[in-house]
Amino acid sequence: MIETLCFFCKKKFHIKPSDSQFRKLKQNPDASYVCKACNQSMQREAQQSTGIHPDQIDQYDKLFR
Secondary structure, three states: OEEEEEOOOOOEEEEOOOOOOHHHHHHOOOOOEOOHHHHHHHHHHHHHHHOOOHHHHOOOHHHOO
C-alpha cells in the first residue's frame, strides 16, 4: 500500500495494488496522483465545456477501460 496526496484536493489516500495508478506511483513516488472524485469532476467539467463525451474522441479507448 502506498500513501499519497491528490494533486488537486490535497487529501491523503492509501493506494492499493488494485488501483490503476499504483504501478505509476510505485515506479515514481514523486508522480502526481489524482483521486477518483477529482478525476470524475474534471471529466464532467470538460464534457460540459466542450460538449464532447470521452467515448467520442477515441472509439478504441473504451476497449481498454
